[in-house]
Amino acid sequence: MGKSMMNHTGTDCRRQILDASLPLFARKGYAATSVREILDAAGITAPTLYYYFGNKEGLYLNLMQTHCAMIDEALSAYTDDAVGATQRLKNLVDKIFQLVIEDKDFFRLMFADYYGPSESAPYCDYISCHVKFHAAIRKILEEGMRSGEFQPGNAGHMTWMIRGVVQLAMEEQIKEDREKIDRKGLQSILDLILDRLSRPSKADATVHSERKSFQGG
Amino acid sequence: MGKSMMNHTGTDCRRQILDASLPLFARKGYAATSVREILDAAGITAPTLYYYFGNKEGLYLNLMQTHCAMIDEALSAYTDDAVGATQRLKNLVDKIFQLVIEDKDFFRLMFADYYGPSESAPYCDYISCHVKFHAAIRKILEEGMRSGEFQPGNAGHMTWMIRGVVQLAMEEQIKEDREKIDRKGLQSILDLILDRLSRPSKADATVHSERKSFQGG
DNA sequence: GTCTATAAACTGATAGAC
DNA sequence: GTCTATCAGTTTATAGAC
Numbered sequence: 001m002g003k004s005m006m007n008h009t010g011t012d013c014r015r016q017i018l019d020a021s022l023p024l025f026a027r028k029g030y031a032a033t034s035v036r037e038i039l040d041a042a043g044i045t046a047p048t049l050y051y052y053f054g055n056k057e058g059l060y061l062n063l064m065q066t067h068c069a070m071i072d073e074a075l076s077a078y079t080d081d082a083v084g085a086t087q088r089l090k091n092l093v094d095k096i097f098q099l100v101i102e103d104k105d106f107f108r109l110m111f112a113d114y115y116g117p118s119e120s121a122p123y124c125d126y127i128s129c130h131v132k133f134h135a136a137i138r139k140i141l142e143e144g145m146r147s148g149e150f151q152p153g154n155a156g157h158m159t160w161m162i163r164g165v166v167q168l169a170m171e172e173q174i175k176e177d178r179e180k181i182d183r184k185g186l187q188s189i190l191d192l193i194l195d196r197l198s199r200p201s202k203a204d205a206t207v208h209s210e211r212k213s214f215q216g217g
Numbered sequence: 218m219g220k221s222m223m224n225h226t227g228t229d230c231r232r233q234i235l236d237a238s239l240p241l242f243a244r245k246g247y248a249a250t251s252v253r254e255i256l257d258a259a260g261i262t263a264p265t266l267y268y269y270f271g272n273k274e275g276l277y278l279n280l281m282q283t284h285c286a287m288i289d290e291a292l293s294a295y296t297d298d299a300v301g302a303t304q305r306l307k308n309l310v311d312k313i314f315q316l317v318i319e320d321k322d323f324f325r326l327m328f329a330d331y332y333g334p335s336e337s338a339p340y341c342d343y344i345s346c347h348v349k350f351h352a353a354i355r356k357i358l359e360e361g362m363r364s365g366e367f368q369p370g371n372a373g374h375m376t377w378m379i380r381g382v383v384q385l386a387m388e389e390q391i392k393e394d395r396e397k398i399d400r401k402g403l404q405s406i407l408d409l410i411l412d413r414l415s416r417p418s419k420a421d422a423t424v425h426s427e428r429k430s431f432q433g434g
Numbered sequence: 435g436t437c438t439a440t441a442a443a444c445t446g447a448t449a450g451a452c
Numbered sequence: 453g454t455c456t457a458t459c460a461g462t463t464t465a466t467a468g469a470c
Binding site for chain 3: 453
Binding site: 013044046051052 | 453454455456
């Protein structure tokens with residue numbers, strides 16, 4: 001009694017498990033999410049899960065690696081033929097920010113795994129994701145310097161600066177409750193940075209208009 | 218047999234529990250750290266822990282709130298009579314960065330609680346910490362603009378920019394393995410930002426020297 | 435205050451039928 | 453492939469002696 005319907009679709013139990021487990025993991029974390037909760041949410045029984053994934057750890061790794069590969073691929077496939085480095089950088093940041101919004105649960109878990117207690121979840125390698133993003137930013141910055149669009153300077157440090165504000169925006173976006181920085185907010189902040197990074201003479205076509213002409217102190 | 222010595226000091230079992238639990242929580246997270254592990258590490262038995270803290274959640278909250286109050290107080294007590302806004306901002310960031318280094322375990326847990334899965338650990342309110350830091354940065358930026366040391370602009374956005382890079386530096390510092398941004402690195406990046414934020418004529422006394430005189434494109 | 439001993443519930447996981 | 457039934461180990465927590 002109680003359990004009235006069991007799963008007999010026969011085709012995509014696997015998907016159901018993956019789809020049901022992600023939001024649970026994202027809300028309670030790996031350790032606090034029990035196998036039974038996943039089973040109930042997916043509407044299947046234990047042996048099915050163990051048949052497909054071996055154990056809880058296997059499920060988690062499979063889940064995270066799949067999403068990680070998706071992001072990885074989206075970033076690799078991303079090309080942009082915008083004219084200026086400024087615009088290309090803005091487009092890239094917007095792209096990754098949208099990926100985050102579309103896959104919040106995964107990114108919350110990824111950041112938790114990456115920056116949180118190391119032994120709270122099975123080890124999963126997210127380095128390729130991070131490196132790809134970091135390198136893409138840096139590449140555009142260097143191109144912009146070479147072309148004279150940006151002031152020359154330490155591209156490595158500038159990359160960390162950009163990544164810092166983007167990371168903070170992503171983390172604030174990922175939180176359930178209030179959202180402190182939305183897409184528009186990040187764009188504004190990025191405009192501010194790029195405005196200060198650009199050579200005055202090449203003030204780009206966008207409308208940020210806040211730059212005051214330099215006047216002696 | 219096996220357990221040869223039990224605790225009979227009679228005075229500071231409480232401290233032992235707190236001191237033993239923090240690194241465990243920081244390494245394995247709240248959910249994956251069992252009460253028994255804490256007991257073994259502290260060299261005491263279960264009833265002692267429950268006597269002082271009621272339950273596991275009570276221990277965690279007590280631990281985190283104590284450290285949170287420490288940071289809170291350190292930030293409130295912090296004053297700086299440096300002359301320029303640039304220097305005051307650098308000092309403030311350096312101060313908080315040192316607090317992080319000195320209490321890595323707490324900050325790793327705080328960030329995990331704040332940005333990670335919401336139900337993976339008992340709820341603890343860290344907002345005062347965040348707000349204090351955010352407001353302190355903003356205050357200095359506004360003072361710098363008023364005095365003409367910084368270019369005028371959106372102080373709110375600039376605050377997020379600064380906080381972004383500082384947050385990223387803290388998170389990278391907190392990770393166990395490789396450290397990507399150390400104290401010197403953060404200082405360099407901050408110099409870069411402040412250099413671009415300052416009015417050209419007031420180029421400050423530090424040695425960053427990377428600014429090129431503005432030349433037409 | 436701190437211990438010994440133990441309980442009740444839950445955990446991840448498996449054997450074996452169909 | 454998916455189920456029923458069940459296990460052995462671990463978990464948080466407490467009763468009661470000293």
